[in-house]
Amino acid sequence: MLLIFSALAAIIPMTIYLILIWRFDRYDREPFRMVLANYLWGAIGAIFLAIAGSIFLTAVISFFVKDDKSLGLVSAVAVAPIVEEITKGIFLLITVSNRKFDNITDGIVYGGAIGLGFGMTENFMYFVSNSENIGSWIAIIIVRTLFSGVMHCVSTATLGAFLGYSKLMSKGKRIFYAFVGLVLAMLIHAAWNSSVSFHSTAPLGFLFLFITVLIFITVFYLSVARERKIIFNELSEEVNNGIIPMSHLKILSSSIREQTGWVSESIRKDYIKSATTLAFRKMQARNSTGASKVYYESDIDNYRKFISLLLSGSKF
Template sequence: MTIYLILIWRFDRYDREPFRIVLANYLWGAIGAIFLAVIGSVILTFFISLFVKDENSLELFGAIAVAPFVEEMTKGLFLLITVSNKKFDNITDGIVYGGAIGLGFGMTENFLYFVGNSDNLVSWIYIIIVRTLFSAVMHCVSTATLGAFLGYSKFMSRGKRIFYAFVGLSIAMFIHAAWNSFVSFQSTAPLGFLFLFITILIFIAVFTISIARERKIIFNELSEEVTNGIIPAAHLNILSSSIREKVGWIPETIRKDYIKSATTLAFRKLQARNSKGASKIYYENDIDNYRRFISFLLSGSKA
């Protein structure tokens, strides 16, 4: 799960999130969300057991209905805190932070399954493969879906933010419930693997499109800075592509700072246009600061 986390984090190549925040979300999934999910599941299952007496039916209902409802709620809870961070500003960020929570949850849940089913080597290996490649990835995809909707709606009106959060949470629960439903029966398990495989492909496609959109944002927003003389015209295509990671196009002593500040400037401009009140003032002040810093960096490189 940690390897998956690093891959997702690094795949966000244009506006990579601070790893300490990504790690905080990962740990919430691994510890906080698990703790609350256990409590919530016990309480909800207790009330359901008052009406459903058959143990097998109760267990099946818990897997298909209780687990998706409780676990997606507890995983998503921390996203409501993360979304207020100034670094959380688009779909890509939501996918990274939501995916981190899901992977953390999957890691702990996997560990508990591995320990609890270690009496038979063959079945244990099967559980490791299924949970590592599918179940834990399902947690990643489902919570990343909620994160994507939160990122998409961050700068919308409050009513729209609530609406899209509800839609994202509902889809996350559906993905979770569908996977649990399919794999609860031997006859439908192959459909479960197919369903999750298609879901993962959609997840990868959305993530890729979102990253391409980030590249376009950088190009469009920095075009104005070229016109204003803040950024050299020759740097525009470089800053909005993977070429910027190569050495030689600018002094190596300032390359990383220049890339980071120019990228942040581009997103701050977008955020300022979509914000109101105190947030708008914050972003506008940050824009001025980054413009001055970039001018300072480039003037120093010419000296």
């Protein structure tokens, strides 16, 4: 029975976190199937690769570190952060190539999804291995749900944020920022693991993670606010071009757009999606070169035509 409760205790909180992060990306929300794919990579693919990598590296290190206690500490503080952040980040390098992935917010959502998936599976394994005593079982559920699982989310979201930030930059800058993001993710992971490895430093670990989460939430909020500004600024030109009515400009760049009554309900969702995509395609085209720029410019023309067609057949 505790096996079932352990599974539920691992799955439910991380899934709730996932939905909250996905929903918070309110202006250019990512396709949930892509978010779920990243979540499942963290829960399955990254876990198995991390286990294999950790076993291998720990075996190598054991030739130099003979004491079991010291070996365990090295494994927790050095091996786990390096191996796990790399295996979690592998799938982000695939996701970032998708044209839908274009800014910091996207990186936070996809990276956070991978981290939550990883945290879910890792939590389940910890819950099962500590299920002999109800008291310790409950305690570890609380700690890992509120802290360890969240740490995985924040660390991989950090890498994702750097990938999103550099998405439209030159190849050299993309590599540089990817490396910086990966190192920061490893440091967050290592700082948490090292602090909770000792009773005397555990309070500092909880404080560190609390501050890190606050920074994460702040960056996420500012990134979403920047998306709102991008939509407003880019669509302002479309108002001048006569494609979008002036009365729609502020609505399309705010949460009011989810309300009914400001445009025909038969086109509202398609209109919001196409106008938002148009705004981001314009931003992407301006910061791209080569084939990507040609693709974005072609998409801009298509979305302008689609929006004009939508509004021409609707009373607003």
